[in-house]
Structure formats: C-alpha cells, structure tokens
Amino acid sequence: xxxxxxxxxxxxxxxxxxxxxxxxxxxxxxxxxxxxxxxxxxxxxxxxxxxxxxxxxxxxxxxxxxxxxxxxxxxxxxxxxxxxxxxxxxxxxxxxxxxxxxxxxxxxxxxxxxxxxxxxxxxxxxxxxxxxxxxxxxxxxxxxxxxxxxxxxxxxxxxxxxxxxxxxxxxxxxxxxxxxxxxxxxxxxxxxxxxxxxxxxxxxxxxxxxxxxxxxxxxxxxxxxxxxxxxxxxxxxxxxxxxxxxxxxxxxxxxxxxxxxxxxxxxxxxxxxxxxxxxxxxxxxxxxxxxxxxxxxxxxxxxxxxxxxxxxxxxxxxxxxxxxxxxxxxxxxxxxxxxxxxxxxxxxxxxxxxxxxxxxxxxxxxxxxxxxxxxxxxxxxxxxxxxxxxxxxxxxxxxxxxxxxxxxxxxxxxxxxxxxxxxxxxxxxxxxxxxxxxxxxxxxxxxxxxxxxxxxxxxxxxxxxxxxxxxxxxxxxxxxxxxxxxxxxxxxxxxxxxxxxxx
Numbered sequence: 001x002x003x004x005x006x007x008x009x010x011x012x013x014x015x016x017x018x019x020x021x022x023x024x025x026x027x028x029x030x031x032x033x034x035x036x037x038x039x040x041x042x043x044x045x046x047x048x049x050x051x052x053x054x055x056x057x058x059x060x061x062x063x064x065x066x067x068x069x070x071x072x073x074x075x076x077x078x079x080x081x082x083x084x085x086x087x088x089x090x091x092x093x094x095x096x097x098x099x100x101x102x103x104x105x106x107x108x109x110x111x112x113x114x115x116x117x118x119x120x121x122x123x124x125x126x127x128x129x130x131x132x133x134x135x136x137x138x139x140x141x142x143x144x145x146x147x148x149x150x151x152x153x154x155x156x157x158x159x160x161x162x163x164x165x166x167x168x169x170x171x172x173x174x175x176x177x178x179x180x181x182x183x184x185x186x187x188x189x190x191x192x193x194x195x196x197x198x199x200x201x202x203x204x205x206x207x208x209x210x211x212x213x214x215x216x217x218x219x220x221x222x223x224x225x226x227x228x229x230x231x232x233x234x235x236x237x238x239x240x241x242x243x244x245x246x247x248x249x250x251x252x253x254x255x256x257x258x259x260x261x262x263x264x265x266x267x268x269x270x271x272x273x274x275x276x277x278x279x280x281x282x283x284x285x286x287x288x289x290x291x292x293x294x295x296x297x298x299x300x301x302x303x304x305x306x307x308x309x310x311x312x313x314x315x316x317x318x319x320x321x322x323x324x325x326x327x328x329x330x331x332x333x334x335x336x337x338x339x340x341x342x343x344x345x346x347x348x349x350x351x352x353x354x355x356x357x358x359x360x361x362x363x364x365x366x367x368x369x370x371x372x373x374x375x376x377x378x379x380x381x382x383x384x385x386x387x388x389x390x391x392x393x394x395x396x397x398x399x400x401x402x403x404x405x406x407x408x409x410x411x412x413x414x415x416x417x418x419x420x421x422x423x424x425x426x427x428x429x430x431x432x433x434x435x436x437x438x439x440x441x442x443x444x445x446x447x448x449x450x451x452x453x454x455x456x457x458x459x460x461x462x463x464x465x466x467x468x469x470x471x472x473x474x475x476x477x478x479x480x481x482x483x484x485x486x487x488x489x490x491x492x493x494x495x496x497x498x499x500x501x502x503x
Contacts, residue, residue, distance in 0.1 A: 029147045031209040033156065036140045037163050039103050039202050042195055043133050044163075046110070047075070048171025051310055052329050053179045053188040055318035057122070060187050065447050066245045067119035072311055073439035074123050075130035077237060080432030081230040082134025084281055084425045087142070088222075091215035095139040095146070100206050102136025107199025114192035138425065146213040172336070176329025222273055225281030228266040233433065235259035240440035244447055286415060286423055294489030295411025299427055300434040301486065302403065305479040307438020309370075312446045312472040320465025321382060331386045335393040342401025351406045355492045359403050359410060360484055366399025367480040374473045382462040403483075410490045446472040 050072060058068055090098040109129035116122035141160075148156050178190040186193070236259040239252030246252065273280040287293045317328040342362075350358045373392035380388060408427060415423045446468040453464035 028209050029211075031205065032147055032211065033144065033159075035202055035206045035209060036099065036143050037160060038198060039099070039106075039136055039206075040140045040160070041163050041166070042198050042202075043106070043137055045171040045174060046129070046133075046192075046195065049175035049178075049191045050075075051314045052172050052175035052325055052332075053191050054311070054314055056179050056188040056325060058319075061116070061119050061122065063119040063122075064245060066242050066443070067123060068315075069241045069311070069439055069442055070123045071119075071126050073237060073241060073307075073436045074127045075133075076307070076432050076436040076439060077233060078127045078130030079134050079137075080429050080436055081226070081233060082131050083138060083429045083432065085221070085226050086134040086136070087138035087425050088281075089135065090139045090142055092221065094212045094214050095142045096206070096210045096212040098135050099139035099143065099210065100203060102132050102134075102139065103199055103202045103206065105132030106136055107195060107203070108132075110192045110195035110199065114186075114189045114196075138428075143210060143213070147211065172329045172332045176325040176327075179325040220277060220279040222270075222279060222281035224269060225266065225273065228262060228269060229281065232259045232262035232266060233436070235262060237436055237440040240437075241443055244443040244451070282426060283423070286426065289414050290489055291414045291491050292411055292423060294486055295407065296426065296430050298407065298483055298486050298490070299411065299430045300437075301479050301483050302407075303431045303434020304438040304441065305476045305483070307435040308441055308445060308472055308479075309438075309476050311439055311442055312469055315446070316377075316465050316469040320462055320469065321384070322462075327386065331389055332393070334390050335397040338394045338397025339401040339404065342398045343405035344401075346402045347405045347409075350402070351409070356410065356487060356490045359406060359490065360487045362399045362402025363480050363484040363487065364399070365402065366396050367477050367484075369393070369396030369399055370473050370477050370480070374470050374477075377466055377470050377473075381466060413491050441475070442472070445475045 054068055054071065057063060057071065058065075061067075063071075086098065086102070106129060109125050109132055112125035113122055113129060116125055144156055144160070174194075175191050178194065179188050181190075183190050235255045239255045243249070243252045267284065270280040270282055270284050274284065287296070314328060317323045317331065318325065323331075346358050346362070369392045372395060373389070376384060376388055376392060408424075411427055412423055449471045450464045450468040453467050454461070
C-alpha cells in the first residue's frame with residue numbers, strides 16, 4: 001500500500017499553447033489522454049498492489065526479510081534515481097518516444113516479475129520496473145501539457161487527480177483479491193501479470209494517437225550527475241537494508257559515511273555544470289528559496305514516514321496477526337477513503353482560508369492517529385480486530401490528506417516560473433528517495449526488534465511483530481513531529497502567482 005503522495009505533480013505552463021483542432025484531431029487527443037492516464041494508473045496500482053502481496057511472496061519464494069525490503073525499496077530507488085533523467089530525456093529525444101520506451105520496458109519488467117523463480121530475479125526485475133517507470137511517468141504530464149490548451153488543462157488535471165485517487169484506493173484491494181483468488185495456482189504472480197494486456201494495449205494505442213513533442217530549445221543530459229546521485233543513494237540504502245542480515249559489517253558503515261561525501265561531490269559538480277553549460281541535473285538555485293528548501297525537507301521526511309509505515313503495517317497484519325490478504329486489503333480501505341476525502345477538502349476549502357496551518361494540523365492529526373494505533377496494538381495484542389483498527393486509520397488518513405494535496409503548492413509557491421518544471425521533478429524525486437530510505441530503515445526500526453524478541457521468545461511470532469510494529473510507529477511519530485516543525489518555514493499563504501497557477 002502507498003498513498004497519493006507518490007503521484008507525480010503537475011508542471012506549470014512555461015510554453016505556448018498547442019494548436020488543437022476539432023473533429024478527428026479532437027478525438028485523437030482525448031484518446032491520447034486515455035492512453036497516458038491508463039499508464040499512470042498502471043504505475044500507481046503497481047506500487048500499491050505489491051505491498052499487500054509481500055507476505056505471500058515471502059512464503060512462496062522463501063525470501064529473506066532483506067529481499068522483501070528490496071522488492072519494494074528497489075522499485076522506489078530506481079524510480080527516484082531516474083525521474084529527473086527520464087523527464088530530461090523526453091525533452092531531448094521526444095516525449096512520445098520515451099513514453100513508448102518506458103511503457104514497453106515496464107510491461108516486459110512486469111512479465112519478468114510475474115515469472116520470477118527466486119528472490120534475486122524478482123528484486124532485479126523490480127529495479128528494472130522502477131527504472132522504466134521513471135522513463136514513462138514524467139512524460140504523462142508533459143504530453144498532457146503540450147496536447148491540451150491552457151483553458152482545458154484544469155479539467156484534464158482534475159481527471160488526472162481522480163485517476164490518482166482511484167489508483168490509491170483500488171490498488172490494495174485489487175492486490176488482495178488477486179492474491180486471495182490464487183488464479184490458475186499462480187498465487188501472487190497475477191499482481192504483476194495483469195500489467196501485460198494493459199501495457200501491450202498502451203504501446204499499440206500510444207503509437208497511433210500520441211503526438212510527438214520535444215523541448216523548444218536543445219538541452220543536454222547530465223550523465224555525471226545521474227551517476228553521482230544514484231551512487232550516493234545506493235551507498236546509503238543498500239547497507240541499511242542488508243546490514244542486519246550480514247551482522248552490520250564495517251564496510252556497510254563506511255559505505256553509509258561515504259555516501260555523504262558522494263552527495264557533496266554531486267553538489268559541487270552541479271555548481272560547475274551550471275556555470276559550464278546551464279544544464280545541471282538539479283537546479284541548485286532553487287534551494288535559495290526558503291519555502292522550497294523547507295518543502296523539500298518536508299517531502300523527504302514525509303516519504304521516510306510512509307516508507308516505514310506501509311511495509312511494517314502489511315507485515316504486522318498478515319504475518320504477525322495471520323490475517324488473509326483480503327482482510328488486510330479491506331482493512332486499509334477506510335484509510336484510503338479518508339485520505340481522498342481530506343485531500344479534496346483541504347485544497348478546495350481549507351488552504352485558501354488557513355494556509356500553512358492546514359498542513360501543520362495534518363501532521364498533528366496523523367501523529368494522533370499513529371499514537372492511537374500504538375495504544376490499541378498494545379491493549380488488544382493479537383486479538384485486535386479490523387473494526388478496532390478503523391478509528392486510528394481514519395484519523396491517520398484525514399491527517400495525511402491534509403498534507404499530501406496542498407504540500408506541492410506550498411513548496412512551489414515562491415519558485416520562479418521559469419524553474420517550475422525542474423522544481424516539480426525534484427519534488428517527485430525527493431519523495432521517492434524518502435520512501436526508499438524509509439523502507440531501508442525498516443531493518444532497524446522493525447526487523448531488529450522482531451529478531452531480538454524472537455531470540456528470547458522463539459514461539460512468540462505475534463508478540464514479536466506487535467513489539468516491532470509499535471516500535472516502528474514511535475519512529476513515525478518522531479518523524480511527523482519533525483515535519484510539523486519544518487512546516488514553520490513554509491509560506492503562511494500561497495503567493496498570488498501560485499494561486500493563479502493553481503487556478
């Protein structure tokens with residue numbers, strides 16, 4: 001399971017409006033919209049569908065907990081590392097071309113995931129799937145942007161938002177049903193194989209109906225920047241994920257420490273790249289904008305909290321409590337519905353009146369829901385019921401909805417118009433980086449506690465997972481407290497230009 005926070009954000013208008021026609025041309029662009037939205041939906045569902053099937057994958061492939069983390073974290077890491085690059089490649093070589101390449105690769109990777117014979121093959125296939133999603137997803141909003149005139153984009157992005165919400169709600173339930181049904185004896189594999197007919201149709205229809213477009217001026221790809229930032233992320237997250245199983249070796253600590261140096265080298269190189277040809281991977285001048293720098297920090301830490309919670313939550317319900325995938329999926333529905341409801345309310349009614357206070361209220365509300373969950377998990381133990389989980393999940397969902405929808409506008413409110421596209425891409429990338437980091441931290445905040453408990457009480461699986469779950473949630477509370485404080489650096493109200501762009 002995941003949240004709408006992982007959805008890509010819209011890139012504000014910085015190019016002339018495309019010329020559209022009525023009749024057949026009008027029909028073609030709406031068909032192109034259907035194709036790219038279906039691809040976006042496929043990506044969103046794929047993220048949410050996997051977590052619910054993780055326990056089934058663990059049993060079927062005899063996967064270690066480290067492998068389980070990489071099945072989810074590997075996708076997020078590859079996605080994060082490739083997002084900005086994918087957008088830049090689309091600008092250089094054509095958005096249609098990169099979209100078709102991405103959806104073809106995503107479909108092939110889905111097939112490899114579905115037919116994986118061991119954990120190593122599944123992890124490698126998930127890395128490929130994330131990399132292909134990073135080529136595909138940035139083109140979706142760019143294609144919409146150049147296909148529809150400004151006066152229609154509000155309606156189109158509204159439809160896109162509905163697709164995002166539908167993906168967040170339906171993904172966990174669809175994953176639960178496909179896993180529970182055990183179609184053709186394939187157990188968890190249909191959660192990946194379902195992408196094949198959708199992806200093939202997307203390739204065929206995309207070739208026919210999507211119009212090619214490129215950036216109006218020539219750009220260059222920052223290959224060195226890509227290598228440095230990807231290497232730094234791997235040096236940080238791989239030892240976190242594998243360290244517990246390997247006994248926390250010295251090389252792991254050296255790798256994590258070295259990642260800071262590589263990140264510093266990346267920043268230094270981006271400064272040189274900016275002076276040299278003006279085409280860095282990351283526009284560092286954006287971090288001089290106080291609201292943007294604070295907002296990026298909020299996005300990163302919020303992603304960490306989501307990465308920890310959703311994986312731990314799934315393992316707690318299905319392995320710790322022994323619930324079926326369907327029961328776990330249905331338990332998550334009130335949470336998803338609460339997120340969607342609060343997100344719509346926050347953007348339309350609350351943020352225009354109360355500004356930053358809405359996001360801070362969301363952080364406190366979500367933390368209150370987590371604290372209630374900790375109390376209930378301790379009070380009821382292995383006997384906790386679905387209905388007892390609903391109140392904390394609804395409170396958490398309402399809090400998350402107050403954050404995820406208006407956060408992007410708050411981050412972009414003071415960003416210069418000419419850098420809005422770069423800033424939007426960076427927001428998406430940092431969110432995924434945080435998610436991958438949170439998934440890596442699961443080794444420390446959850447599995448470490450489970451191992452310690454089971455070492456002293458070998459038969460107490462339920463109580464071990466209960467202790468691990470509560471410990472992980474305390475970390476989530478701490479992260480949310482940090483988010484609340486960081487939000488004081490966000491603007492109290494959206495700037496007039498940001499309100500105009502949002503409108």
